[in-house]
Amino acid sequence: MGRYSGxxxxxxxxxxxxxxxxxxxxxxxxxxxxxxxxxxxxxxxSDLISLCVGLSTGRIARRSRRGPRATYGYSRAEAVGAxxxxxxxxxxxxxxxxxxxxxxxxxxxxxxxxxxxxxxALGLAVNVVGLLVFQDWAACCSRCRPRxxxxxxxxxxxxxxxxxxxxxxxxxxxxxxxxxxxxxHVMGDALGSVVVVVAATIFHVLPLSADAPCNWQxxxxxxxxxxxxxxxxxxxxxxxxxxxxxxxxxxPKGVNMQLLTDNLAHVPGVISLHDVHVWExxxxxxxxxxxxxxxxxxxxxxAAYKIRKLFHEAGIHSVTIQPEYLDNKSSTxxxxxxxxxxxxxxxxxxxxxxxxxxKSNGCVEKxxxxxxxxxxxxxxxxxxxxxxxxxxxxxxxxxxxxxxIMSDDKSQLNNxxx
Amino acid sequence: xxxxxxxxxxxxxxxxxxxxxxVEVVVSRVTASLAMLSDSFxxxxxxxxxxxxxxxxxxxxxxxxxxxxxxxxxxxxVMGAxxxxxxxxxxxxxxxxxxxxxxxxxxxxxxxxxxxxxGVAGLIINLLGLxxxxxxxxxxxxxxHGHGHSHSGRQQPRGGSPKPEQPPTDGEAALRxxxxxxxxxxxxxxxxxxxxxxxxxxDDVTDLQVNGNAGHYSLDVEExxxxxxxxxxxxxxxxHVFGDALGSVIVVVNALLFYSxxxxxxxxxxxxNPCVNNHCMENATLSQPLGKTNQSxxxxxxxxxxCWLLYLDPVLCLIMVCILLYTTYPLLRxxxxxxxxxxxxxxxxxxLNSKLRTLEGVEAVHELHIWQLAGSRIIGTxxxxxxxxxxxxxxxxxxxxxxxxxxxxxxxIQPEFASVGSESGRGKCEFPCRTQCALKxxxxxxxxxxxxxxEKSSSLSISCSEVVIEFPHNKTRRTKSExxxxxxxxxxxxxxxxxxxxx
Numbered sequence: 001m002g003r004y005s006g007x008x009x010x011x012x013x014x015x016x017x018x019x020x021x022x023x024x025x026x027x028x029x030x031x032x033x034x035x036x037x038x039x040x041x042x043x044x045x046s047d048l049i050s051l052c053v054g055l056s057t058g059r060i061a062r063r064s065r066r067g068p069r070a071t072y073g074y075s076r077a078e079a080v081g082a083x084x085x086x087x088x089x090x091x092x093x094x095x096x097x098x099x100x101x102x103x104x105x106x107x108x109x110x111x112x113x114x115x116x117x118x119x120x121a122l123g124l125a126v127n128v129v130g131l132l133v134f135q136d137w138a139a140c141c142s143r144c145r146p147r148x149x150x151x152x153x154x155x156x157x158x159x160x161x162x163x164x165x166x167x168x169x170x171x172x173x174x175x176x177x178x179x180x181x182x183x184x185h186v187m188g189d190a191l192g193s194v195v196v197v198v199a200a201t202i203f204h205v206l207p208l209s210a211d212a213p214c215n216w217q218x219x220x221x222x223x224x225x226x227x228x229x230x231x232x233x234x235x236x237x238x239x240x241x242x243x244x245x246x247x248x249x250x251x252p253k254g255v256n257m258q259l260l261t262d263n264l265a266h267v268p269g270v271i272s273l274h275d276v277h278v279w280e281x282x283x284x285x286x287x288x289x290x291x292x293x294x295x296x297x298x299x300x301x302x303a304a305y306k307i308r309k310l311f312h313e314a315g316i317h318s319v320t321i322q323p324e325y326l327d328n329k330s331s332t333x334x335x336x337x338x339x340x341x342x343x344x345x346x347x348x349x350x351x352x353x354x355x356x357x358x359k360s361n362g363c364v365e366k367x368x369x370x371x372x373x374x375x376x377x378x379x380x381x382x383x384x385x386x387x388x389x390x391x392x393x394x395x396x397x398x399x400x401x402x403x404x405i406m407s408d409d410k411s412q413l414n415n416x417x418x
Numbered sequence: 419x420x421x422x423x424x425x426x427x428x429x430x431x432x433x434x435x436x437x438x439x440x441v442e443v444v445v446s447r448v449t450a451s452l453a454m455l456s457d458s459f460x461x462x463x464x465x466x467x468x469x470x471x472x473x474x475x476x477x478x479x480x481x482x483x484x485x486x487x488x489x490x491x492x493x494x495x496v497m498g499a500x501x502x503x504x505x506x507x508x509x510x511x512x513x514x515x516x517x518x519x520x521x522x523x524x525x526x527x528x529x530x531x532x533x534x535x536x537g538v539a540g541l542i543i544n545l546l547g548l549x550x551x552x553x554x555x556x557x558x559x560x561x562x563h564g565h566g567h568s569h570s571g572r573q574q575p576r577g578g579s580p581k582p583e584q585p586p587t588d589g590e591a592a593l594r595x596x597x598x599x600x601x602x603x604x605x606x607x608x609x610x611x612x613x614x615x616x617x618x619x620x621d622d623v624t625d626l627q628v629n630g631n632a633g634h635y636s637l638d639v640e641e642x643x644x645x646x647x648x649x650x651x652x653x654x655x656x657x658h659v660f661g662d663a664l665g666s667v668i669v670v671v672n673a674l675l676f677y678s679x680x681x682x683x684x685x686x687x688x689x690x691n692p693c694v695n696n697h698c699m700e701n702a703t704l705s706q707p708l709g710k711t712n713q714s715x716x717x718x719x720x721x722x723x724x725c726w727l728l729y730l731d732p733v734l735c736l737i738m739v740c741i742l743l744y745t746t747y748p749l750l751r752x753x754x755x756x757x758x759x760x761x762x763x764x765x766x767x768x769x770l771n772s773k774l775r776t777l778e779g780v781e782a783v784h785e786l787h788i789w790q791l792a793g794s795r796i797i798g799t800x801x802x803x804x805x806x807x808x809x810x811x812x813x814x815x816x817x818x819x820x821x822x823x824x825x826x827x828x829x830x831i832q833p834e835f836a837s838v839g840s841e842s843g844r845g846k847c848e849f850p851c852r853t854q855c856a857l858k859x860x861x862x863x864x865x866x867x868x869x870x871x872x873e874k875s876s877s878l879s880i881s882c883s884e885v886v887i888e889f890p891h892n893k894t895r896r897t898k899s900e901x902x903x904x905x906x907x908x909x910x911x912x913x914x915x916x917x918x919x920x921x
Contacts, residue, residue, distance in 0.1 A: 069767075071767060071787040072759045076757065084500075087501050087505055087508070090505075091504070091512075247493070248493045248497060249487065251488060257486075277483075289830040291830065
């Protein structure tokens with residue numbers, strides 16, 4: 001979209017810095033024939049990869065245009081990117097752990113402690129700079145971050161504030177995931193540099209002659225490495241958990257399904273609900289769908305507004321409601337129109353055969369009312385079960401349709417006929 | 419047939435691999451071979467991949483909705499596949515790094531015989547694993563298991579004559595629920611292949627495959643059901659085992675060649691190893707001819723064997739990494755696309771949209787979302803605008819059929835009714851959520867709509883408008899946001915654009 005937020009600016013800066021240092025380390029490692037330098041430069045390479053993943057998924061997510069291939073846009077890319085980064089980091093930790101175990105089995109000394117110390121300190125400096133850059137440092141890149149246009153630029157200030165702030169907040173939330181993935185890598189690298197510096201310092205201060213056997217000093221490096229791996233993993237798992245909540249379509253945090261369905265069931269006009277689904281798209285955008293059984297279309301129309309209000313209060317702003325009307329054949333718990341045939345049951349998101357547990361599908365029955373005998377239209381026998389045509393599709397319901405108030409300031413105020 | 423059960427296969431392979439890992443560690447301690455130890459850790463990574471896949475399978479079998487997850491856990495397998503694919507990529511990365519390091523500092527293989535022995539054993543285990551998981555292959559084709567189910571991948575002829583009503587064949591379902599027993603004539607009998615609804619020949623699009631997919635899916639609701647998400651998961655495991663097998667092949671080949679061709683430095687006597695980059699050696703040994711033969715009479719210094727052998731290992735590793743990355747990328751892509759809520763590739767949203775819009779009684783369609791939950795469970799939501807409820811009733815079934823034809827069986831259709839005078843203007847959402855929530859809605863702001871304006875020129879899209887009976891005093895409750903919509907709409911009207919998303 002051509003709009004740079006602070007996030008992209010920071011990522012690009014880190015990218016440039018890391019590339020520079022990677023190249024420098026690689027070159028000096030080959031020139032100086034030090035394998036430690038070369039391997040440390042590869043740590044930078046993994047940092048680089050995670051930065052690229054973070055950047056590219058951030059860009060994909062921001063460009064989230066809805067299109068024929070993705071009806072929700074690609075705003076979830078950041079969650080996927082964060083998960084990939086976290087898993088990548090876990091795999092790297094695994095290999096580091098392996099090498100540390102190998103070193104424990106066969107300890108080696110650090111040969112050129114001074115060189116390693118210098119390079120380790122430099123690497124640590126670069127990583128610390130990276131960590132600082134990623135903090136919420138408003139001074140950095142404030143010029144990179146123009147005011148995001150929400151389309152209400154002409155609106156009054158008071159009204160422009162909430163959209164701006166909420167947009168910033170939602171951006172922050174999803175950018176938090178993305179940046180956290182990258183931050184984990186940088187932190188891992190920083191910890192690695194710390195370990196290198198500590199080990200090299202010990203070897204520098206207490207040098208070990210070439211022919212002496214390895215004493216406790218040789219075990220410092222692997223054991224510190226294992227401690228570092230534990231630290232990194234313990235901070236990677238929360239990130240994995242959070243992205244799983246989004247990617248597995250779980251109910252977002254902060255939404256209490258039990259309470260919500262209870263409140264929904266108590267909305268007047270609603271006989272029962274089922275197939276209630278609430279999930280988070282990405283970055284605080286929650287989506288809900290549900291099927292509602294009502295007696296008449298009027299009931300539904302009354303209830304629909306209240307239902308949406310309830311969802312709004314729960315923080316869910318995109319709601320799709322499918323109304324179903326009762327007939328005396330289907331129970332109040334089961335969906336009247338799951339699909340056109342029962343054979344498709346295994347491909348429904350919630351199998352109808354499991355609907356015997358009233359609450360498990362989000363099916364909540366409000367009360368046992370006696371079902372009125374709705375006349376059947378025999379000509380449309382196939383239609384009956386799913387969405388019955390009710391004879392008293394009354395005049396008042398059609399009138400109600402016409403009487404709607406589209407509270408649009410521009411027009412259509414001819415309906416206020418109450 | 420236990421071997422058809424995914425969990426059984428995974429557990430079996432897990433046990434085998436772990437056992438072999440232990441064996442390799444012990445052997446490496448006995449022979450003090452570091453290479454063996456590092457190779458054993460590759461087996462450990464295999465074990466981890468299998469554990470991830472197992473966990474995913476266990477989760478995914480809980481398809482029932484819970485309080486924490488209203489969809490059940492069916493997506494776990496897709497996530498497991500993604501995790502495995504990323505894990506494999508990371509391992510490739512580290513192998514690449516090791517190979518590059520080996521280029522700069524080549525090692526000799528110590529004790530090639532032991533290495534050959536263990537390598538062959540590992541190769542056998544990996545081949546066994548490949549056979550176990552080969553069912554799922556790299557191409558991701560699944561099978562419909564057992565019970566004489568035919569593949570639903572064929573095109574069905576249109577049913578011209580009315581078909582008699584057939585009860586469904588899962589008998590217990592029929593017994594359990596008489597209420598919906600009249601639904602059935604559209605999906606056919608035992609083989610789960612659905613046939614065209616009688617008399618309706620509206621679409622030129624192909625048959626009513628149950629999920630519209632050219633793949634093979636089974637509608638069997640038993641636990642042996644191989645869904646495409648399960649296939650993804652198994653593919654992840656297969657690729658890991660495949661990578662490990664390639665690694666074992668490389669180890670064996672390398673060790674064999676080494677054993678047969680290498681002239682090692684004997685323990686006694688001075689030895690020149692020209693292959694190891696040693697600054698001192700460069701000065702000292704330039705005068706000595708290098709090669710396979712031993713030294714001439716000048717000095718009885720042995721020269722270690724052909725140098726290219728030492729570079730064989732890294733080169734083979736590089737080739738292996740390339741192969742692995744090439745085969746992992748499709749899996750990564752597929753699972754990522756599912757997790758990104760994209761439209762499944764076999765569904766064409768444009769044609770679906772136009773089919774819906776050309777129905778009689780449907781004025782507009784907006785907020786059409788199609789996404790794949792996992793496997794063949796595809797979910798769709800749409801807002802359909804009709805003139806009044808009775809029209810909607812008539813058209814509702816047809817709408818569901820259209821979705822069903824595309825393979826979308828779990829749909830939530832929200833009818834919206836136009837009011838008088840709506841043709842002229844843009845209605846506004848009657849939600850309590852208006853513009854202050856616009857950014858929190860799934861399809862948020864107006865800037866997303868520019869891409870869609872060309873298709874919707876014929877239909878009026880009143881975004882998410884509903885018939886809500888409002889009393890005038892209701893408006894005052896929302897005065898705070900009153901001013902915003904008008905501004906927004908004016909802005910949009912100026913652009914003369916149809917927007918179909920919610921505000």
